[in-house]
Amino acid sequence: MSESIIPPEVRPKPAVPAKPPHVAAPSPTAPHGPSGLGGGVGVDRVPGLGHSGGGSTLLGYIGIDTIIEQMRKKTMKAGFDFNIMIVGYSGLGKSTLVNTLFKSQVSRWSSGWGGEHKIPKTVEIKAVSHVIEEGGVKMKLTVIDTPGFGDQINNENCWDPISKYINEQYEKFLKEEVNIARKKRIPDTRVHCCLYFISPTGHSLRQLDIEFMKHLSRVVNIIPVIAKSDTMTPDEKNEFKHRVRKELETYGIEYYPQNEFDDDMEDKNENDKIREAMPFAVVGSDKEYQVNGKRVLGRKTAWGVVEVENPNHCEFALLRDFLIRSHLQDLKEVTHNIHYETYRARRLNDNGGLHPISANNTQESNL
Ligand code: GDP
Ligand code: MG
Helix, strand or coil, rough: HHHCCCCCCCCCCCCCCCCCCCCCCCCCCCCCHHHCCCCCCCCCCCCCCCCCHHHHHCCCCCCCCHHHHHHHHHHHHHEEEEEEEEEEECCCCCHHHHHHHCCHHHHHCCCCCCCCCCCCCCCCCCCEEEEEEECCCCEEEEEEEECCCCCCCCCCCCCHHHHHHHHHHHHHHHHHHHHCCCCCCCCCCCCCCCEEEEECCCCCHHHHHHHHHHHHHHHCCCCECCCCCCHHCCHHHHHHHHHHHHHHHCCCCCCCHHHHHCCCCHHHHHHHHHHHHHCCCCCCCCCEECCCEEEEEEEEEECEECCCCCCCCCCCHHHHHHHHHCCCCHHHHHHHHHHHHHHHHHHHHHHCCCCCCCCCCCCCCCC
16 A cells, blocks of 8 residues: 555656657667767767768767766665754654654665664654665665754753754765865765654744744755644644744745745746645654554554555655655755855855865864
């Protein structure tokens, strides 16, 4: 059942576009293969572009489309990192959702996440990683769980440790980038998105929700989600979602996918649909139950089982597919091109050009 969950609104956007079917692959004996554009070969020697006199060669096969296959191979070999952070008030089910993500279809694609995990109260920022492999491509998925708000007497600036963590990851990346002996592939620990949990009050956002999202949306992709949505009726849920969207707009909080970064009309139309469905109302659980002969992740109530991966029950599957199937590459790009770039520019300005940092210099960020 769960295999078929691809919500209609979220269309997978391949990280690497598929090869157009009408372009034939170059045959090894073809007069001009992909090497035609290789290093050191002048343009006038590229078959099909030169003055060969033969009219037909002008329309001949050049081979630039093989770049897609080259990119795919490289990505497959290198693998990639994807890091999700989870933030919100204490007791909203954040740690449970971390387990739900790893136990859900995401990790059933791979092996190794078994056993029962008792969830202790989160007291420090903690990252859990799991390597997922599919079709030969490896993804290291890391979920960063954070201690809840509202635990302290004074919650003023309670986002400081979170913002410090995010900046420290940018700093680490920057240090690697400016290093004289820099790595071919820099390990990416930067937070690609931050799921912000909203209490299912049915009323409005709390002051702290607004403050947090306002501050952090400048440094990271914020994705608001409604926690424990099994505690609301469908009508209450829809009304609450509508109200939260209005409030976010009123306070000028830019959450992901941000309007201003839509690439074109197609992107805008697709993202508009997603924005209208946000914030996703999720339910988390790390327990499995037998439903219609199948084992499903769910919450058992006196009235039946709330199936977390069933889109008719909640929007967990929608959120997971949005993050991991359709918008993963975009989340990474916005993180790199917008948030990290802003950090980098500010840091280089502040530091009058940041001197190259040697590998053993581990000075921490003071931002
Ligand atoms: P955290 O403090 O935000 O990390 O919250 P926890 O994950 O520790 O969960 C707090 C309590 O809420 C636990 O008893 C969970 O079983 C329960 N819980 C977690 N997710 C949900 C949910 O989606 N719906 C309901 N009704 N309860 C949940
Ligand atoms: Mg917790």
